[in-house]
Amino acid sequence: MPTESQTRTGAVEPAAPVPAPRGARILGTVLLAGGLFLLWTAYRAADGDYSISGPWLAPLVVTTGWVVLAAWYLVTQFRTPPRPEPAVATESAATTEPAATTESAALTEPDATTEPDAAAEPNATTEPDDEPVAAVRWLPPALLSAALLGYVLLLDPAGFVLASAVFFVACARILGSRQWIRDVAVAVPLAFAIYYGFTQGLDITLPAGVLPL
Amino acid sequence: MNIFGDLLGGFGTVLEPQYLLYAAIGVTLGTFVGVLPGIGPALTIALLLPVTFSLDDPIGTFIMFAGIYYGAMYGGSTTSILLNTPGESASVATAIEGYQMARRGRARAALATAAIGSFVAGTISTLLLTLFAKPVAALAVEFRAADYFALALLAMVAVTALVGRSLVRGLISLVLGLFLGLVGLDELTGQARFSFGTLELLDGIDVVVIIVGLFAIGETLYVASRLGQLPDRVTPLEPVKGGFGWLSRQDWARSWRPWLRGTAVGFPFGALPSGGADIPTFLSYTYERHRAKNKAEFGKGAIEGVAGPEAANNAAFSGVLVPLLTLGIPTSATAAVMLAAFQIFNVQPGPQLFDKSPELVWALIASLYVGNVLLLLLNLPLIRLWVKVLQIPRPILFAGILVFATLGVYAATNSVIQVLIAYGIGVLGFFMRHFEFPIAPVILGAILGPMMELQFRRTLVLSNGDLSVFVTRPLTAVLLGLVVVALLVPFLPRIVARLRGRPATAQRLAFGEDD
Structure with a gap:
């Protein structure tokens, strides 16, 4: 199926072939599946209660809308893009x-x-979305997500200051910084400043963790 | 009904030293955060919300918010002009000509016409807000639940249909927001919806969590996937050449009409449910370009192309406050955040607000005048400081944004799970940006959805389940008719342009992307 549409796309515009919107199709499929799952969840929870002033009308309407829109989106991704002028x-x-x-x-x-x-x-x-042709790098956002996950999990056990400083340096590194000393010089005072600013100045509790603060 | 007496009272409050201080702090903080590339007013307010948690003075807080908002807008125009990275779609039009002016050694003139134009527009439109707010609130008392339902639907659909390039993608964003708004306990029956058996989801997903996730986390992940493709060279400021307020006589002559026209477009569009500042800024830009005597200059740094959209942007904010304060209906992402801020202090905007807490409303309105003056005093003289802020290295900047985003959610909810939800929404936001889904409809859906459902069910309870009230009540029927019109409008320019044998270029611009 994808190859067929690819050749058709190529036939429409031989000079600059539109890249197959593979990512968008995956997204559309995921959206559709997610929508169906949520619709099923709502349907099961409603358990026959479809009264229009009841609590399950909105969930059913919204998830049905989701499914319909996701299907519409998916279909546009498989349609040949209109001939560009x-x-x-x-x-x-x-x-x-x-x-x-x-x-x-x-x-x-x-x-x-x-x-x-x-x-x-x-x-x-062209109406259907193609994945941007530019070099999209998937590693940095993936690493960043992992760093975020580590950060929030460390927040309580290690404390705000330690977790934030470590995360800050790691994050700057992932985003392309190669100046360790500068990053540490920013991260540590910043973490302390936020901690004391929020706990002392604004009375918001932040986890102290392992450091004797 | 003496508006000016009320306003004077407001000024009396705002001009107290402690509130002036709040305003000054708000303006400075707002500009500081707004200058940071990629951060718009909505995220600025969301990130700064925790700062206000410990303040028990709603008046002071709202004065600060007004300052933060104005500051963020000014800061955003600085970034657009010097770095060509608009933090929100309302600054995109400013960036087009502003950046070109800066590259041709006219950065100061561009910054000055933006700042002074914002001041002029802000002052005039605040005056209009002063005049209109109370009469509209008086009218709004007549609004019934069915009307609120229709109005909320209109605000949501209008933003989705008019802003953004593709209707499907906009609607999917909207449905996503509506879904996020549904999670948690049903307000009327107490039934758990989409909580999947967890306690954490019973309370629902806070709007702050959604905004921080989509804008801060999502944006940073997006930047991370495109490292090295963003402009990071700040255009240097040229030496001061003289002229009043950095503008030559000719600049003044070319700027003042676009300022006024921008205001005239911005305020009504802001007040109508049409998505805030995106449409008027582009309308203003398009109009100035059509009117310009020297069309060739457009695209190469025409001052009118900065003056008009900036004025429209500022005027639209005061316009957005009309439905927000009088009806409690947010019509842009930023207004939705403002509403969330109101709700933290248990202040419910709506027709009763002017009766219940007049001192708060009028202090807020008065603080808009004061904030405008403060900004003009702050922004131009401190421009060197803001340029320094712009030069913060990107890795440091985005690492800082992530720390503050995490802190913001953690401080707001005191829960690691909520932070994880914000991260999850951030990943979602990353994919949305990657596939060019607009962000603003998610936020409006999440905040207007529950409101809409409540009014819908309230209407049906009052009518004993009779659905015909939605069409028999004239106001409701008209509003619902407008919803249909809003859905058709995006297709109109295309149809009209086809008939004229031209592509819909002018209208295309009016479709800004995310907020």
Whole structure:
């Protein structure tokens, strides 16, 4: 199925083939499955209580809407994108799209070229969403999520100051910082400042943890 | 019914030294956080909410919030102009011309026309708010549950349909928000909905958790996936060239009409349920470009293209306060956060607010005037400080945002599970941004959904389960008709443009993305 639609897409626009919106299809499928699960949850919990002023009308309406919309979204991802009009596309992008400013800036300043803008252009004319062509890196957000998880789990046992300082340095590292000393020099005073600011100044309790604070 | 007596009373409160201090703190904090790239007013307020938990003075807190909001807006325009990273879609229009002006050595002029234009627009629109708020509240007393239901539906659908590029994606965002709003105990019957047998979910998901998750966590994860693709060079300020307030005589001559026109567009659009400042800023930009004598200058740094949208942005905020204060209906993501802040202090905005807590309302309105003046005094002289803030290295900045986001949720809920929920919503927000789903409908859905359901059921209880009340009551029927219109509007420009044989370029711009 995906290959077939891919070739069809290629036939429509041979010069610049639209990438298969694989991610969007996965998303659509996940949304649909999630919606069905929630609809089923609501249906089971309602247990036959469909009175319009009862507590289960809204959940059933919302989850039904979810399922319908997710299906609609999924279908648009499998449909061949409408034939783009190249002349029109460039003109509209050049005159009005905010991307165009970055683009014109890029002419004089090559470093400023931002990939998402270039990728956003096909989206301007074709309705279904393609994954942005730009190099999307999945590792940093995944690592960041893991760091967040570690942070919140450490918060109570290790205390706010220690957990925050460690997390801060790790997070800066994941986001591309290579200056350990600077990061630590920011992280430690910041963590202490927040801790004392909130516990002393604003009377909000934060876990003290292992440090004798 | 003496509005100006009430307003004077408000000024009497606000001008007390302690409240002036609150206003000054709010304005400074708001600008500081708003200047940080990628942070809009909604997140600014959400992140700063914990700061106010220990204050037991609602008046002082709301004065601070007004300051924070204005500050965040000013800060956002600074970031848009100097760094070309608008923190919210309402600043996108400013960034188009503002950044170009800055690149051509006119950063000060751009910042000045934004700041002074915001001041002019803020003052005029606050005056309009002063005049309109009480009469609208008096009208709103007539509103019944059915009308509130229709109005909430209209506010939600209008934002979803008018803001954002794709109706399906907007509606999915909305449904997501509605679902998040459903989690927890049903208010009327006490039945647990979507709590999956856990105690933690019985209390529902706090709006603060949703906002911090979507904006702070989601945004940072999104940035992490696109490291090195963001502009991080701050355009340097040119030396002061003279002229009053950094603007030459010619700049003033070119700015003042766009300021007034921006105000004229911004306030009504803000007051109507149409998604706050996104549409008026783009309308103002488009209009100024069409009117400009020298069209070629647009895209290369035309001052009108900064003056108009910035004025519209500011005026829209006062406009948004009209339905928020008089009806309790938020029409933008930021207004939804403001409503959450109100609810923390057990203040329920609505027609009764003007009778129940007049001193609070009028102090809030008076503080808008004061906040505007404070900002003008703060923003331009302190611009070097704000540029320094802009130069904070990205890894440090986003690490800090994550720490503060975690702190914000933890301080608000005192629960690790809620922090985890915020993270989960953040991951969701990351995928939403990746696939270009708008964020604002989620927040409006989460806050308006429960309100809508309550009014719907209340209506049916009053009518003994008779659904026809929704069409027989004229006001309700009109509002529900507008919902249908709002759903059709996004398709109108396309149809009209097709008929004229042109692509819908002008309207496309009006579809801002997330908030």
